[in-house]
Amino acid sequence: MRVHLKTLGCRLNEAELESWSREFRGLGHSLTQDPEQADLLVVNTCAVTEEAVRKSRKLLGRAHRQNPEARLVVTGCYASLDPTASASADGVDLVVPNQDKEQLVQIVQRELDLNIMPQSVTEEESGGLLARGRQRAFIKVQDGCRYRCTFCIVTLARGEERSRPAEEVIAEINRLHSEGIQEVVLTGVHLGGYGSDIDSDLGQLIDRVLAESEIPRLRVGSLEPWDLPDNFWSRFDNPRFMPHLHLPLQSGSDSVLRRMARRCKSDEFRRLVEEGRQQVPDLNITSDIIVGFPGETEVEWQQSLSFVEQMGFGHLHIFAYSPRSGTKAAGLPDPVPREIKRQRSEQLHQLGEQMKREMLERQLGKQVPVLVEGDGSRGWFGYTPNYLRVEIEAPADAALQNRIIEVKLEAVAAEGERLLGKTTRPL
Ligand code: SF4
Missing domain, CATH: 3.40.50.12160 (Methylthiotransferase, N-terminal domain)
Known part of the structure; x- marks a missing residue:
């Protein structure tokens, strides 16, 4: 397009x-x-x-x-x-x-039904998973991927996995923090592969960033569900590590996952989600789903839809499958007709909106620190630790920009995609 x-x-x-x-x-x-x-x-x-x-x-x-x-x-x-x-x-x-x-x-x-798969379904900046802002910066720590998911061009386009040394990452974070950035997001083409070439792993990097910087909020970008580092959940005990994880599922049907050559089947995914929710209060789990992968039958689609519903994701990124030449999936038989892809995508959007609303409703009554974004000219807003958008009731001249303030979450906006809250202390 x-x-x-x-x-x-x-x-x-x-x-x-x-x-x-x-x-x-x-x-x-x-x-x-x-x-x-x-x-x-x-x-x-x-x-x-x-x-x-x-x-x-x-x-x-x-x-x-x-x-x-x-x-x-x-x-x-x-x-x-x-x-x-x-x-x-x-x-x-x-x-x-x-x-x-x-x-x-x-x-x-x-x-306008333009949803096609992005070049890389794994890079947050491209997928719009997390918004860039004057208070939030993305730090690319890794490139390349060793896996061969059949729909993904990244693995062909980006080559071997390469990781940035932790010292370099920490120096960049410290510099950004001194320039006023309050939140950083560690990203990579295959973030979970961080460290495979330098005898380290993502868990160690997170620990070092938390120990060697004073950045108030740290997030991780999209992480393949099969490669969470050891003792991952305990890292959320540190309140500076934000409880939001984007775990791309891609399909809730095991036969489709097999054709995609994904390394995590639905049962393992379920276990992971259950474990995370048990150990991390208010963990927000979001995901990507590809709709209309070649050969996706009605039965597989229903399996996928029902699995997604059971997972109760806080947000869904939905992509209608589009073939990328050079990938294995581009040569698979039985493409799904455009109209069916459109209908499935619509159904999933509705489910996504309903799950999001439910997630937001579960937050009501809580008081959380919110990093305020924007300059107040269109009202004050920001994100909770678990990355839910909140509109904050406060005067336009309240000078809240780039501050982390306590907000009581009081309602879900009528459109159902954001929370409405009030500051709890005098400004
Ligand atoms: S894990 Fe799969 S989807 Fe993710 S970058 Fe590697 S090949 Fe692509």
């Missing part, structure tokens, strides 16, 4: 364009400067003056005329202030209001 992004207005709009570009690219789409070559046009509008409104309308009209075949998405201030007029403008397929801008790429993927 080729994407063309247009913007009008302030620097904030431009910055958003940059982050959407990164996200679209990470999901396997490409960007084009030429609207006529695009399959998808995204127009970020402005409404600061009458003139800006007029220009926004014009930009929208021109985008459609330049390429009437492309899907057209409109967002930004004009689209938020006048959603009806925006939606009825020629050729508009979708309006994304400002309050949903941060999830624009995911919303567009879902609503």
